[in-house]
Amino acid sequence: MGWTLGNLKNNWNSFGCDVSEHLLLSTSEQLVSLGLRDLGYQYVVLDDCWQQESGRDKHGKLQPDPGKFPNGLRSILDRLHDQGLKFGMYSSAGEITCARFAGPLDHETDDAESFVSWGVDMLKYDSCYHMGRIGTPLISFNRFKTMSDALKATGRNILLNLCNWGEDFVHTWGMSIANSWRISGDIYDSFTRPDDLCGCHPNVLSDPYCIARGPIARIPGGWQDADMLAVGLGGMTDEEYRAHFALWAALKSPLFLGNDIRSMPPSALTIVNNPDILALSQDPHGRSITRVRRDTENIPRGRAVVFLNAGGADLDMTCSLAELFTAFGPGGAAPHVRSDWAVHDLWAHRMPEATAAAILAAATADERAALLKKADWYNATETPYAVGLRNEDPRLFREKIGVVEAGGVLRVSVKSHAARVFRLRRIAKAGEKLKPKSIDRVAKDELQRNKAC
Ligand code: GLA
Numbered sequence: 001m002g003w004t005l006g007n008l009k010n011n012w013n014s015f016g017c018d019v020s021e022h023l024l025l026s027t028s029e030q031l032v033s034l035g036l037r038d039l040g041y042q043y044v045v046l047d048d049c050w051q052q053e054s055g056r057d058k059h060g061k062l063q064p065d066p067g068k069f070p071n072g073l074r075s076i077l078d079r080l081h082d083q084g085l086k087f088g089m090y091s092s093a094g095e096i097t098c099a100r101f102a103g104p105l106d107h108e109t110d111d112a113e114s115f116v117s118w119g120v121d122m123l124k125y126d127s128c129y130h131m132g133r134i135g136t137p138l139i140s141f142n143r144f145k146t147m148s149d150a151l152k153a154t155g156r157n158i159l160l161n162l163c164n165w166g167e168d169f170v171h172t173w174g175m176s177i178a179n180s181w182r183i184s185g186d187i188y189d190s191f192t193r194p195d196d197l198c199g200c201h202p203n204v205l206s207d208p209y210c211i212a213r214g215p216i217a218r219i220p221g222g223w224q225d226a227d228m229l230a231v232g233l234g235g236m237t238d239e240e241y242r243a244h245f246a247l248w249a250a251l252k253s254p255l256f257l258g259n260d261i262r263s264m265p266p267s268a269l270t271i272v273n274n275p276d277i278l279a280l281s282q283d284p285h286g287r288s289i290t291r292v293r294r295d296t297e298n299i300p301r302g303r304a305v306v307f308l309n310a311g312g313a314d315l316d317m318t319c320s321l322a323e324l325f326t327a328f329g330p331g332g333a334a335p336h337v338r339s340d341w342a343v344h345d346l347w348a349h350r351m352p353e354a355t356a357a358a359i360l361a362a363a364t365a366d367e368r369a370a371l372l373k374k375a376d377w378y379n380a381t382e383t384p385y386a387v388g389l390r391n392e393d394p395r396l397f398r399e400k401i402g403v404v405e406a407g408g409v410l411r412v413s414v415k416s417h418a419a420r421v422f423r424l425r426r427i428a429k430a431g432e433k434l435k436p437k438s439i440d441r442v443a444k445d446e447l448q449r450n451k452a453c
Pocket of ligand 1: 126
């Protein structure tokens, strides 16, 4: 259980094929000094275009482009590992990758060994140029399984992130062979663009124009990947980016930053470094939120509630305790409904923009560290989110905005193209003592629940 994949920095959105040793090393320094590594952003992922254009070498091995990586990959990976970071690599279950570099199809064993020789910790495994081996779940499953088996056979612990855009019902088999799987097409830096690779489309199964059919599932311990984050790229408003970030966190999608963090605006930093939201992504339960009411798009799970207003006008939205806990007893019968609940607004306490601006402008890593310390910013390397949540660390619960009384309703106003995100905490009844569960207990309860599923 838990979120072992961590959060990721991925280069595709901002850089396309313009990758290099310098990009990886300067980005990794930023991840550390901006405090992002210590919030959980541990992986640096090199996307497509890292290989030499002439293809495999004379021994049939994949080779990095010597112009982009003059010192090879191993030395970069060693530097990243020394910084407490991990490294993700890209390839495709095809004859060539999407950007037309050599692909591992039918070379899986050799290529898995190359990845291991470089010290890779994660493989993003795409689906371009599949040579017709697609069309049914079993055909795709077998194609991806060959690499999964080859990685396993190396004996190194490598996370496998499938990238077949929801095709061939990957949500039904991805978990058997991989740690996460893409459920939709490539993300686009816009809140409203219609998308035919529409993993979230309400009529996904009946819509003939919907290519990818990877519905949002709540699978504990397997991560459905909604693609990397667009926060900071500039195509959405602040509210839209916050809604996007909160949904990705609550859906337990891997969080891959997709912007250039060496030149990010302070507002983007204050979105992606919000520990209250990150704790939603990293909680020890590892389950995605689910949608309980389509009309108002409330998406509660447990005690977290996300109100998403994707419409064109501001809305007053509601969610009753009876709805929120319907899984524990329909029609308000759940015992939870008889308690009062404190409501915490998880966006109420973003890092002030002035602090973020000072951190970004600081000349040295030491200055940045001092500013983060002064801001008393959360550090998940020191205190994992599971421990912070259990101990009710105030930095993960921030502003209490009110109480929903027993049997009551949470009412909020939500701007157009925005999401509001709350954590509800049960208030002890008179004479009752609420004891936090031990971490072991949390893990055991979760295991029990998963077995029951
Ligand atoms: C596909 C993937 C993207 C990116 C590119 C690289 O489009 O879906 O995320 O990896 O390939 O070529």
